[in-house]
Amino acid sequence: MARPILMPKPGQMTEECTLILWCKQVGDAVHKGDVLFEIETDKSTMEVETFEEGVLLAQVVAEGETAPVNAVCGWVGEPGEAVPATPATTPAPAIAPPPTAAMPAATAASPAPPASPALPVAQAPLPPAAGAAAPAAPAAGEADRDVRISPRARRLASASGVDPSVVRGTGPGGRIVEKDVVAAAATLASRPAPPVPPVPAAAAPVVPGEEGPRQLSRMRRVIAERLTASWTTTPHFTVTVAVDAGRLMALRARLKAAGSSLTVTDFVLAATADTLAEFPDVNSRTDGTSVWPRSRVHLGMAVSVPSGGLVVPVIRDADTLTVTEIHDRAAALAAAARAGTASVDDLTGSTFTVSNLGMFGVEEFSAIINPGEAAILAVSAALPTPVAVDGQVEVRPVMRLTLSADHRLVDGAMGAQFVRALQARLEAADGFRLEAATPPEPARPRRSEDPDWFDVIVLGAGTGGYTAAFRAAQLGLKVALVDADRIGGTCLHRGCIPTKAILESADLAHRVREQGAGLGVVSDGVRIDYAATAANKDAVVKRMWTGLKSLVGKNGVEWVAGRGRLEGPSTVVVSLVDGATRTLTANDVILATGSRVKSLPGLAPDGQRIVTSDDVLRWTELPASLVVIGAGAVGVEFASAFDDLGVQVTLLEYLPAIVPLEDADVSRELQRSFERRGMTVVTNARFDTASVVVDENGVRLTVGPDGGERGEIRADAILVATGRAPNTEDLGLDTTRVVVERGFVRVDGLMRTEEPHVWAIGDLVGGLLLAHTAAHEGLIATHAIAGERDVHPMDYVRQPRATYSRPEIASVGLTEGQCAERGLPVQVGRVPFQAIAKAVIHGSREGFAKVIAHAETGEVLGVHIIGPHATELIGEASFAAALGATADQVAGATHPHPTLSEVLGEAAMAVRGRSINF
The missing domain is CATH 3.30.559.10 (Chloramphenicol acetyltransferase-like domain)
Known part of the structure; x- marks a missing residue:
C-alpha cells in the first residue's frame, strides 16, 4: 500500500515550507534513513529523511513549490502501485526580475568583449573528481541560479574558503555534498597561486562597478x-x-x-x-x-x-x-x-x-x-x-x-x-x-578545622531541607542539617506518606467490595480492620525514615538535633534537644522550616471531636461519621479515603467549587463522582463557628449554601482541612534583611532572600506547598550556592500537582480559565477513560484527560487528568511541559497498548480533532 511522505514541521511557529530539492527521483529505491528531499523556511534549510522502504512512486510537491506543514509531498510504495489523488499545493509566488534599462545604440553595436582571462585560484573552476566527466558549460542564466548544496556542505564550504558555485556536485540531482567540498578544498591547497591577470579594457560604456544581475536570496x-x-x-x-x-x-x-x-x-x-x-x-x-x-x-x-x-x-x-x-x-x-x-x-x-x-x-x-x-x-x-x-x-x-x-x-x-x-x-x-x-563578595575564610563552621547550614529536615543538604554535600560542600524533629518532616511523618498508606488500604477495600465480583473475585464479608491499617501506615513511615537516616551519613552531612535560630546572616544558634546550646557559622544558610496545620478562628482543635490532619493520623479506630471542612487536596483525600473505609462523610467548601485550584471540568467531575458514591458535598458553604456544639454524642453545626437555607448536621467529629501556615516565628529573621510578606519569606527565582547569603525553600516561601516542589526549590538554591552555571529560576506553572482521591487528580500548567484570563488562544482535547481499553479492563472508567494547547504555536499550556492512576500518568505531561513540547509532539510519541498512558496520547490528538478511539 502506498504511504504518503508529509511535509515536516521543523519548528513550533512554522506553518509552511518550500521544497527546494528532490534527492530521489520517481522510480528510485528508497530505504530508511535516506535523504528524500530538502526544504527551506525563511529561517533555515534542512534535509528530510524517510522512514519508509520501497520506491518513490510520485513527487506531489515540485521543487520550488511551497506546501503547508503535514501536506503530502510524495508517495512511497511497491513498484507499480497506484497513487491516491492528492490536492495540488500552492506554488511560491514568483519574483519578477528587475526591469532592464534601455541601452544606448552604441552599446548594441559594440563588439563582443574578449574572452575572460584565467581566474585566480580562489574562483577558478575545479576539475571533477577522478573518473568523472568534465562538467558541461553552464547554460545561459544557469550561473545565476542558487547553488544546490546541502546545509552541512554549505557550512563546510564557508569554513574552508571554498566557493560553492565552482564546485561540481556528485550528490542527487547534482547537489554538492560534504565530500565534494573536501575534495575541492584539497585541490585548492595543492595548487600554486597563478599570476594576477591583467585587467581588460572596457569593451563598452557601462555603469562603473556594475556586474551581472543575481537573484535575491x-x-x-x-x-x-x-x-x-x-x-x-x-x-x-x-x-x-x-x-x-x-x-x-x-x-x-x-x-x-x-x-x-x-x-x-x-x-x-x-x-x-x-x-x-x-x-x-x-x-x-x-x-x-x-x-x-x-x-x-x-x-x-x-x-x-x-x-x-x-x-x-x-x-x-x-x-x-x-x-x-x-x-x-x-x-x-x-x-x-x-x-x-x-x-x-x-x-x-x-x-x-x-x-x-x-x-x-x-x-x-x-x-x-x-x-x-x-x-x-x-x-x-x-x-x-x-x-x-x-x-x-x-x-x-x-x-x-x-x-x-x-x-x-x-x-x-x-x-x-x-x-x-x-x-x-x-x-x-x-x-x-x-x-x-558580579564579582562575588570575598569568600569568608574557610575554617575546615573548626567543627562549628560549615559551607551551608540547612534549618529544617523535611523533603526540601534534606534534598538541599544531600545535594550540597554531593557538590563537595561541608553541610549541617539542623532539626529538632525526625528527618523527613511533615511529608514523611504527618502528610504525604502516611496518608497515602491509608489511601492504599481504602482503594483496596473499594476494589474488592465494589469491583471484585465483576472481575470474578468473590470475597464475602469484607470488613475494615483500621487498627491494622494504622499499623501498616506506621510501618511504612518507619521503613522510609530508617532509610533517610542512613543517607545522612552516607552523604557526609552532619546531623544537628535541635532548633536553630539566626543571629545575623551567617550565625545559627541551636538549642539542642539535650538542653545544651551550640553556635554554628556558615557561608550560606538555607531556611526550610516548613509549615503547620491551621484551623478556623473560633474552632480550636481538641484532638477528639474537632481534629486536624495531624490528629487523624493518630487514630486507631474510625468514627461512624465525619464532617470535613475544606475541599482542597488534603480535604478531598481524607474525605475519599474515609468514605471508602465506611465512614459517612460530609464535605464542606467555602468556595463555589471543590478542589478550586484545579481546572473547572476536573472540579465538576470530582464532585459528581463523590455524590454518586453517596457523599454529601456542600459548596459555597457558610456556617457560624458559634453554632458548633461539642458534647459526649459528637458534634453538630448549622450549615448551608451562601444565601440558601441552613440545616443542622451531626457527626462524630469535624476534620478541619483549611490549609497550612508557614513556620517563620522565632527564626531570628529580624536580625537579617530577610523580608516576610503575608507570613511567607520573599525570595527571587533562585530562592534567595534579600539577605545575600540566606536562602528559603518549601512551604516557608508559599508558591506550591508540595513536597516535590520543595525538593526542586532545594536543588535550585543549592546549585546557585555552589556557583553552578545555567541554574534555571523556579517555574511554578510547570510544577506537577497530584491529589490522591478516588478518582485521582493530577495536573500541570494552566487551567482553561487561567488561559482565558491571560488572553491566550487555545485548542482543547479531551478524551474519557472509558475510551481506553486498559481503563475498561481495570474497571475504572470514570474521568478523562484534557490537554490545553496554544492555538497558534501548539505548545502544551496545561494537562489535567482525573481518573485511575492519574498521579502516575502526569509524569509524561510534566516532562512535556518542561521541554515546551507541542500537542503534536505528545501525540506523536508512541503510547504502548493497552495502557492507561494512551489517554494522554489520545487527548493530545484530540486537540486537532484527530483522536483515534474517541
Whole structure:
C-alpha cells in the first residue's frame, strides 16, 4: 500500500515550507534513513529523511513549490502501485526580475568583449573528481541560479574558503555534498597561486562597478515581504529618548576589570525584559480586531548572518533571567545563527524585538515592527555628547533608544511611559540581577578545622531541607542539617506518606467490595480492620525514615538535633534537644522550616471531636461519621479515603467549587463522582463557628449554601482541612534583611532572600506547598550556592500537582480559565477513560484527560487528568511541559497498548480533532 511522505514541521511557529530539492527521483529505491528531499523556511534549510522502504512512486510537491506543514509531498510504495489523488499545493509566488534599462545604440553595436582571462585560484573552476566527466558549460542564466548544496556542505564550504558555485556536485540531482567540498578544498591547497591577470579594457560604456544581475536570496525576499507588509498594514509611530549611559558604562568597566564579558547589549536586553513585564500591552499582539496579551517575555535580537540578511534568535522568558544568563543565551544563539546551526524554534516565537546598531557607531535610527509584535526597540551607539549637569556642561556617553510601536496596541502616552521607564532603569544601573556576573563578595575564610563552621547550614529536615543538604554535600560542600524533629518532616511523618498508606488500604477495600465480583473475585464479608491499617501506615513511615537516616551519613552531612535560630546572616544558634546550646557559622544558610496545620478562628482543635490532619493520623479506630471542612487536596483525600473505609462523610467548601485550584471540568467531575458514591458535598458553604456544639454524642453545626437555607448536621467529629501556615516565628529573621510578606519569606527565582547569603525553600516561601516542589526549590538554591552555571529560576506553572482521591487528580500548567484570563488562544482535547481499553479492563472508567494547547504555536499550556492512576500518568505531561513540547509532539510519541498512558496520547490528538478511539 502506498504511504504518503508529509511535509515536516521543523519548528513550533512554522506553518509552511518550500521544497527546494528532490534527492530521489520517481522510480528510485528508497530505504530508511535516506535523504528524500530538502526544504527551506525563511529561517533555515534542512534535509528530510524517510522512514519508509520501497520506491518513490510520485513527487506531489515540485521543487520550488511551497506546501503547508503535514501536506503530502510524495508517495512511497511497491513498484507499480497506484497513487491516491492528492490536492495540488500552492506554488511560491514568483519574483519578477528587475526591469532592464534601455541601452544606448552604441552599446548594441559594440563588439563582443574578449574572452575572460584565467581566474585566480580562489574562483577558478575545479576539475571533477577522478573518473568523472568534465562538467558541461553552464547554460545561459544557469550561473545565476542558487547553488544546490546541502546545509552541512554549505557550512563546510564557508569554513574552508571554498566557493560553492565552482564546485561540481556528485550528490542527487547534482547537489554538492560534504565530500565534494573536501575534495575541492584539497585541490585548492595543492595548487600554486597563478599570476594576477591583467585587467581588460572596457569593451563598452557601462555603469562603473556594475556586474551581472543575481537573484535575491529567499531570506532577503521573505524579509522584504514581511517588513513591507508590516509597514503598509501597521500604523507605526516612534518615540525616542536619550539615555545618559555614564553609570551603565562605569558598571560595565568595573565588571570587565573583574573578568566579566557582559556587554551594553546584555544590560539593554535585561532592562527591556523587565520593562515589558511592567507594560504588558507593549508585549501583546493583534490581528486587527482582537488583542492577545502575553504573560511571557520572549525577546528577539536581530543578528546579521554571513549569507546575507538578518535573523532574529529568541531569548525565551527573558524577564526571568539574570543579565549573565541573558548574555550566555544571546551569545550561544547568535553563534548558532551565524553558523547556520540554529533550529527553527531558536528563530521564531519572539514577542518583542531589540535591534542594536550601536556597535557600528550609528547615532540614531528607527526599525520596522516585526509582524506579530506590538513594538521594536532600536538601540544606537553610546556617543560622547555635551550634556547640561547641575548648570554645567559635561561630556557624557549618550545612547539614543527609539521605540517603533503599533498605534492600535500602544498609544503615544504608553509608548512614552515605556521608554521613560526603560531609560530610568538604564541610567540608574543599580537594579540588575547580575548574579555570577558580579564579582562575588570575598569568600569568608574557610575554617575546615573548626567543627562549628560549615559551607551551608540547612534549618529544617523535611523533603526540601534534606534534598538541599544531600545535594550540597554531593557538590563537595561541608553541610549541617539542623532539626529538632525526625528527618523527613511533615511529608514523611504527618502528610504525604502516611496518608497515602491509608489511601492504599481504602482503594483496596473499594476494589474488592465494589469491583471484585465483576472481575470474578468473590470475597464475602469484607470488613475494615483500621487498627491494622494504622499499623501498616506506621510501618511504612518507619521503613522510609530508617532509610533517610542512613543517607545522612552516607552523604557526609552532619546531623544537628535541635532548633536553630539566626543571629545575623551567617550565625545559627541551636538549642539542642539535650538542653545544651551550640553556635554554628556558615557561608550560606538555607531556611526550610516548613509549615503547620491551621484551623478556623473560633474552632480550636481538641484532638477528639474537632481534629486536624495531624490528629487523624493518630487514630486507631474510625468514627461512624465525619464532617470535613475544606475541599482542597488534603480535604478531598481524607474525605475519599474515609468514605471508602465506611465512614459517612460530609464535605464542606467555602468556595463555589471543590478542589478550586484545579481546572473547572476536573472540579465538576470530582464532585459528581463523590455524590454518586453517596457523599454529601456542600459548596459555597457558610456556617457560624458559634453554632458548633461539642458534647459526649459528637458534634453538630448549622450549615448551608451562601444565601440558601441552613440545616443542622451531626457527626462524630469535624476534620478541619483549611490549609497550612508557614513556620517563620522565632527564626531570628529580624536580625537579617530577610523580608516576610503575608507570613511567607520573599525570595527571587533562585530562592534567595534579600539577605545575600540566606536562602528559603518549601512551604516557608508559599508558591506550591508540595513536597516535590520543595525538593526542586532545594536543588535550585543549592546549585546557585555552589556557583553552578545555567541554574534555571523556579517555574511554578510547570510544577506537577497530584491529589490522591478516588478518582485521582493530577495536573500541570494552566487551567482553561487561567488561559482565558491571560488572553491566550487555545485548542482543547479531551478524551474519557472509558475510551481506553486498559481503563475498561481495570474497571475504572470514570474521568478523562484534557490537554490545553496554544492555538497558534501548539505548545502544551496545561494537562489535567482525573481518573485511575492519574498521579502516575502526569509524569509524561510534566516532562512535556518542561521541554515546551507541542500537542503534536505528545501525540506523536508512541503510547504502548493497552495502557492507561494512551489517554494522554489520545487527548493530545484530540486537540486537532484527530483522536483515534474517541
